[in-house]
Amino acid sequence: MISCKSNKKYPLLLSLLLSFLTVFSSFAQGEQASVSQDGVTAGAAAGGDDAQVQAGAALFKNNCASCHAINEKLVGPPLKDVHKKHKLPWLINWIRNSSKMVQSGDKEALAIFNEYDKQQMPSFALSDDEITSMVKYIEVESATAATAPTGTPANDQAAAAATDGPGGAGGGIATDSYLHIVLIALIIILIVMVVVLLIIANLMKDYLRGKKDLDGNDRELVEQRFDFSKVYKSRAVQVIVGLIFLIVLTDIAIEETFGVGLQQGYQPRQPIAFSHKLHAGEHQIDCNYCHTSVYKSKNANIPSANICMNCHSQIKKESPEIRKIYAAIEKDQPIEWVRVHNLPDLAYFNHSQHTQVGGVECQTCHGPIETMDVVYQFSPLTMGWCINCHREQPLNTEGNGYYNNLVKLHDQANKGAVFTVSSNGGTECSKCHY
Numbered sequence: 009m010i011s012c013k014s015n016k017k018y019p020l021l022l023s024l025l026l027s028f029l030t031v032f033s034s035f036a037q038g039e040q041a042s043v044s045q046d047g048v049t050a051g052a053a054a055g056g057d058d059a060q061v062q063a064g065a066a067l068f069k070n071n072c073a074s075c076h077a078i079n080e081k082l083v084g085p086p087l088k089d090v091h092k093k094h095k096l097p098w099l100i101n102w103i104r105n106s107s108k109m110v111q112s113g114d115k116e117a118l119a120i121f122n123e124y125d126k127q128q129m130p131s132f133a134l135s136d137d138e139i140t141s142m143v144k145y146i147e148v149e150s151a152t153a154a155t156a157p158t159g160t161p162a163n164d165q166a167a168a169a170a171t172d173g174p175g176g177a178g179g180g181i182a183t184d185s186y187l188h189i190v191l192i193a194l195i196i197i198l199i200v201m202v203v204v205l206l207i208i209a210n211l212m213k214d215y216l217r218g219k220k221d222l223d224g225n226d227r228e229l230v231e232q233r234f235d236f237s238k239v240y241k242s243r244a245v246q247v248i249v250g251l252i253f254l255i256v257l258t259d260i261a262i263e264e265t266f267g268v269g270l271q272q273g274y275q276p277r278q279p280i281a282f283s284h285k286l287h288a289g290e291h292q293i294d295c296n297y298c299h300t301s302v303y304k305s306k307n308a309n310i311p312s313a314n315i316c317m318n319c320h321s322q323i324k325k326e327s328p329e330i331r332k333i334y335a336a337i338e339k340d341q342p343i344e345w346v347r348v349h350n351l352p353d354l355a356y357f358n359h360s361q362h363t364q365v366g367g368v369e370c371q372t373c374h375g376p377i378e379t380m381d382v383v384y385q386f387s388p389l390t391m392g393w394c395i396n397c398h399r400e401q402p403l404n405t406e407g408n409g410y411y412n413n414l415v416k417l418h419d420q421a422n423k424g425a426v427f428t429v430s431s432n433g434g435t436e437c438s439k440c441h442y
């Protein structure tokens with residue numbers, strides 16, 4: 009009786025471990041789900057309608073997270089409890105057009121504007137409802153942030169995690185640390201279990217060894233030593249190790265392919281402290297003065313050191329930062345600017361098509377560059393982002409004979425609908441992928 013069981017003891021031990029693992033991990037997941045649910049309900053109690061908060065979270069992530077976090081100062085101030093600091097109508101006006109409020113001399117607006125070195129927050133064409141939902145989201149996040157202090161560097165990734173996580177709005181960070189505790193407890197339990205099982209196995213062997221009337225098969229088993237090479241050779245172990253390896257590999261591959269260049273808010277340090285705020289903002293130098301090809305070709309060029317020398321052969325000659333330009337020219341080496349925006353090779357993007365032909369402003373895609381001391385990636389640069397604009401943006405057809413017939417045909421087919429970029433084929437795969 010015993011022999012037929014102990015024959016399979018090691019695989020049995022393994023499968024036991026495995027089933028415990030699955031049971032426990034599903035238990036942990038269940039806990040996670042219930043915790044994040046709690047997070048949401050608590051949030052809803054504090055802030056109101058759940059769907060509204062989720063909509064607010066998404067809007068916040070798309071429009072604001074590149075400059076604002078809840079607890080941390082990024083480009084703009086931390087927004088924790090900002091709903092207590094300002095009234096809702098004030099917030100609506102501010103988010104729609106902050107510079108108008110500053111110009112009108114509003115005291116609160118002036119104070120915050122001056123505190124942030126007279127940087128201008130961009131305007132947002134959002135509806136009352138949309139802004140209200142964002143304020144609700146900020147309210148909920150402020151409440152959760154108060155109970156669970158963040159340890160994460162909360163730039164837009166943190167906001168993304170908080171909004172994309174299974175909990176939707178709120179609870180993201182609290183759930184994280186909770187999960188860690190569960191995981192550690194799990195590992196400890198597993199180790200204890202393995203030790204206990206090994207002890208039991210040994211006790212059983214000892215007991216059997218004491219018996220005289222064992223047949224050959226059982227005797228062999230009792231004499232058997234624990235053998236790692238058997239574990240290696242076990243099918244189950246091979247399959248599990250293989251699977252784990254595969255999962256890790258795919259995870260890395262996905263990170264590598266889809267992560268490239270698509271980091272909203274990416275703001276690398278540059279070799280020279282060149283400031284767009286100073287040059288394009290205060291001194292009002294035209295973008296085109298430096299990025300000379302942006303209206304003419306696919307790529308916007310980064311200016312060579314010679315262009316800097318047009319001015320800096322005279323201006324600020326002694327500044328250590330300007331010395332770096334001289335050094336580059338003397339060594340006849342280009343300045344090694346770090347690239348900020350970088351689409352993957354599979355996508356085709358053409359600047360002149362957008363700036364010259366389409367009449368799209370640089371700031372629509374690059375944000376308020378003229379207020380940035382250090383350039384960062386303002387837009388997500390994802391396929392969804394390109395396509396959303398193409399669906400909504402009316403095509404600039406005026407004074408362009410090429411479009412006359414197309415527009416006429418379009419108007420006949422879709423009465424009154426706007427002739428957008430996508431009406432002209434701007435959402436066809438082959439326009440952007442070749």
Ligand code: HEC
Pocket residue numbers: 068071072073074075076083084085086087090093099102103106120121122124125126127128129130132142375376
């Ligand atoms: C390009 C960066 C940028 C973006 C994007 C941005 N802001 Fe701001 N925001 C700022 C700066 C900078 C300030 C500080 C005031 C100033 O200098 O104009 C500010 C101030 C604020 C304030 C006042 C904070 C206080 O403490 O009184 C609120 C509220 C605010 N922003 C909300 C938003 C919301 C909501 C969004 C998204 C719809 C948003 N901001 C998007 C840069 C930004």
Ligand code: HEC
Pocket residue numbers: 278282284287288293294295296297298299310311345346347348349350370371374377378382383
């Ligand atoms: C005096 C020259 C100068 C002017 C004027 C200027 N830029 Fe730049 N720009 C640079 C240099 C140098 C870099 C590379 C260093 C950096 O990223 O800050 C750069 C980088 C950039 C980048 C990031 C490129 C990348 O690596 O992805 C963008 C976007 C940009 N500029 C847009 C603008 C816009 C929009 C304007 C006008 C509002 C403007 N620039 C005006 C010199 C200039």
Ligand code: HEC
Pocket residue numbers: 280281282283286287291293298311312313315316317318319320323324327328329330333
């Ligand atoms: C059209 C003229 C012009 C061009 C072109 C120009 N700059 Fe400037 N730059 C200025 C002015 C004006 C200042 C401000 C000087 C001051 O504060 O007194 C300045 C200041 C600077 C400073 C700050 C120096 C300091 O120590 O305060 C740096 C760094 C700088 N420029 C780098 C560059 C680089 C790099 C380029 C080429 C990509 C460039 N500039 C091109 C006009 C120019």
Ligand code: HEC
Pocket residue numbers: 295296299302303306307308309310349350351352357359362363368369370371372373374389
């Ligand atoms: C429709 C959106 C859009 C507009 C408008 C736009 N850009 Fe860009 N810009 C991009 C994208 C997308 C990239 C990344 C391109 C790539 O990686 O191939 C980029 C990259 C850049 C770069 C880095 C060099 C390069 O070509 O990759 C500079 C500099 C730049 N833009 C400057 C400007 C200036 C200056 C303007 C206004 C005259 C402008 N851009 C208008 C979307 C835009």
Ligand code: HEC
Pocket residue numbers: 351355356357358361362365366367368372373389390393394395397398401402403404429432433434439440
């Ligand atoms: C802010 C709006 C906006 C964004 C964002 C935008 N585009 Fe466009 N795009 C336009 C407009 C407007 C045109 C039409 C220009 C014209 O031909 O008049 C256009 C045209 C194009 C065309 C030519 C389409 C045709 O029918 O010939 C391509 C290709 C293109 N865009 C690629 C991209 C890619 C790739 C991205 C994202 C990296 C992007 N666009 C992001 C506004 C945008």
Ligand code: HEC
Pocket residue numbers: 266270351352354355389390391392394395398434435436437438439440441
């Ligand atoms: C307006 C431009 C545009 C159009 C139209 C477009 N794409 Fe894309 N696509 C992009 C850009 C930009 C990227 C890279 C950024 C990203 O990965 O989100 C991309 C990435 C991708 C990827 C890589 C995976 C991913 O999501 O990152 C696939 C696959 C893809 N596109 C398929 C398609 C198909 C199929 C169509 C037609 C239905 C299409 N695209 C139409 C701009 C476009």
